[in-house]
Amino acid sequence: MKGRVVLKGMFKKKSLALPIMIGLMTVVLSACGKPITEELYSETVSQDVKESTQLTQEEKDYYSKAVEYANSESTDLSAKTVSQIISGEKERQLKIEEEEKKRQEEIKRKQEEAEKEKQAQLKLLDESIKVGLIKKNVTYKDTDKWIFSDIINMTLDLSNNSDMAVKGFQGIITFKDMFGNEIKSLNVKYDNVIKAGDSTSYDGSVEVNQFMDEDIELRDTPLEKITVEFKMDQIIFDDGTTVKRSEVE
Structure with a gap:
């Protein structure tokens, strides 16, 4: 009777140890599984990546972009691990950023060159010819002499301040009073x-x-109380160079 009791007690201890051992084996097997970064690409792995706590959100985003790009380019990712896919996408994004930076720099360079050329042409228009009013008198109406209205006679001084001969030009001259108020504009x-550095009267x-x-x-405004401003619309230099304000501004 005593031997039977001992056997029965031993049997109970053995049956209790069995589930404990199975649990330990499960833990060991789980611990021996590959990290998500070492798994090869598949649709199942893609879902695991989304739910993974091993990866940062940034890494998940890189992975998603890589998969999206591969699908658009019909690229096979099946031979690559999650880690390789993420690192490859990082490199691709860096390359894209560098190319965009270069593109923006080139755009800026061209804009600066265009602005520099624009300012150079505006300078030619604004500074090549200086116009001054040096004489002014009035021929009054005299029907006996077939003069049917008053006529304002003016002499302009035209100075070529550029380093090139000018073949011709046109623009608008504005007459102002001593306070800077506009009186009248004429073409x-x-x-x-006009040779470079020379002047002539008109x-x-x-x-x-x-x-x-x-x-x-x-x-009626006396000459000494009149100032003039000249805005060049077009100028043609002796070498054939033509600058038009409408094409510059």
């Missing part, structure tokens, strides 16, 4: 050569419209 066109006349206040004011 000016000159088609004779005689012109304007018929006064008695019903226009600006004409009356220009007629």
Whole structure:
């Protein structure tokens, strides 16, 4: 009777140890599995990557971009591990960033060159020819002499301040009073050569419209109280170079 009791007790201890051993084996087997980064690409692994706690969100994003790019390019990823896919996508993204940086730098360089050229051409338009008013007088209406309206006679001084001979130019001259208020603007066109550094005079006349206040004011304002501004619209140099404001601005 005593021997039976001992056997029964031993049997109970053995049956209790069995599930414990199975549990330990499961833990050991789980611990021996590959990390997610060493797994080869597959749709199942892609889902595991999304749910993984081993990877950062940045690494997951790189992985997703790599898979999306591979699908668009019909590239086979089956021979690559998750780690290789992530590192490859990092390199691809860095290359894209570098190429974009170079592209932006090239765009900036071209814009700067274009702006430099624009400013150089505007300088030619604004500074090549200086216009001044040196004489002004009025021929008054005299029907006996077949003069049916007052005429303003003016002499302009045209100075070529550029280092090239000018074949001709056209633009707008604006007459202002001593306070800088605009009196009247007129078109000016000159088609004779002015050598570099030279100046010449240009005689012109304007018929006064008695019903226009600006004409009356220009007629009656003394020469010494008039200032002029000239805005070049187009200039042609002796070497054939032509600069048009409408094409520059």
